Amino acid sequence: MRITVESLSKRYGGVRALDGVSFTIEPGQILAVLGVNGAGKTTLLRCFSGVVAGSGSISYDGERFTRGSMNLRRKIAFLPDFPIAFPHHTVLRHIGMVLRLYEADDSAVEPRVLELLRGFDLLPLIDTPMSKLSRGQAYKAALAALLAVKCGASVAGRTVCIGHGPKWNHIFEARGKSGSS
Amino acid sequence: MDPNGITFLKREARAAAARGNTVLYSTQILDIAETLSDRLLIIERGQVRYYAPLGELQGATTGHDGSSVLEQLFQQLRSTPQ
Numbered sequence: 656m657r658i659t660v661e662s663l664s665k666r667y668g669g670v671r672a673l674d675g676v677s678f679t680i681e682p683g684q685i686l687a688v689l690g691v692n693g694a695g696k697t698t699l700l701r702c703f704s705g706v707v708a709g710s711g712s713i714s715y716d717g718e719r720f721t722r723g724s725m726n727l728r729r730k731i732a733f734l735p736d737f738p739i740a741f742p743h744h745t746v747l748r749h750i751g752m753v754l755r756l757y758e759a760d761d762s763a764v765e766p767r768v769l770e771l772l773r774g775f776d777l778l779p780l781i782d783t784p785m786s787k788l789s790r791g792q793a794y795k796a797a798l799a800a801l802l803a804v805k806c807g808a809s810v811a812g813r814t815v816c817i818g819h820g821p822k823w824n825h826i827f828e829a830r831g832k833s834g835s836s
Numbered sequence: 837m838d839p840n841g842i843t844f845l846k847r848e849a850r851a852a853a854a855r856g857n858t859v860l861y862s863t864q865i866l867d868i869a870e871t872l873s874d875r876l877l878i879i880e881r882g883q884v885r886y887y888a889p890l891g892e893l894q895g896a897t898t899g900h901d902g903s904s905v906l907e908q909l910f911q912q913l914r915s916t917p918q
Contacts, residue, residue, distance in 0.1 A: 656858050664882075674882040680860070680875065685853050687873035688862035689906075695882040696862040703860060774844040791837040802848055 656715045656730070657682055658703075665698050665709035672698040673709055697736065704733030729757055732801040739793050742786035746777060746796045749785050753800035764803055771799040846872050866906040876906075880918055 658680040665673040673695045680686050688696045701707045705722045713720045720727050741749050750768055754760040772778050775795040785793055837845070849859050849872060863869055869876060870890070878886035886909070893905045903911070 658858055658860075671882050676879070676882070676884055678877060678884060678887050680858055682856045682858055683853050684874040685849060685859040685872060686861075686875045686877055687869035688860065688877045688879065689864075689866070689869055689910075690862075690879040690885075694879040696879055698882075699879065700860065700862060771848075774848070775841050776838075791841065794837055795841050798845060802852075 657717070659714040659717075660711070661714075662711035663699070663702060663709050663713065664711055665695075665702060665707060673702070675711070677711075700733070701735075704728070704731050706733065706735070732757070732804050734794075734797055734801055739785050739797065743784055745782050745784055746772075746788070747781040749796060750800040750803060753797075754803060757804045759804045768799070768803045771802055775799050842868075866904060866910070870904060870906055878910075878913065880913070883918065885913055885918060 660679070661677050663673055663676040664671070676695075676699065688699060690696050698707065698709075702709050702713060705720065705724070705728050708722050715727055715730065718724075718727060722728075739749075741752050744752060751760060754764060754768075769778075772781065775798065777792070777796055777799060780788065780792060780796075785796060788796065849861075853859050853874075861872075873890050875889050876886065876893075877884065893909065
């Protein structure tokens, strides 16, 4: 999907989180958003996903996006900083719930889910409640669910918004301290 | 996330992009941005401070102190008021 951002601004009370942001991303590109803490990165990704609405515009393949654009929102897989939507569900149930939300819960997606669970070393944990996982494991489970969505739907050109957070900083620290995370 | 997870995620992100998907993520780890992006967007106080293809930076060399290209870019931006 081609994503066009024009004069995007967002305020939280008296705080200006985004101020006239404009840029375009072409299909097939990977964009890394960088900035110091509080720069506006998270707000920008939340605007992309429709979690918050700003002034200005975001367009996907020329179609203007609003929080009510449900057809567009189904094409956007958004992973926030704290991704556990259903903490009491098992990993497998959690993935199933996410797939259902995206209307991608058909049998064709099962091999893909298996591939992702294997890739993220989650197969031994499929019956574990999300709330019992380590932070890293929970993040991987949430990622697996969102990455599975894209092959279960017929819509091409999904956007994967991967939220940032301290997890990136903690990855190797946690590994170094405990030997596993 | 553990190193295996990061490696797998990078592979998945590249594969998604190869299928025509658009991938956006934010991170504080500059090494990840240098190895997993086509474009960089640096935001400062809610405004776009830098937006360019990663390839524009790849001709630059690492600093005398061993800092990466992106570390140098951040230092340069920091020393130049917005």
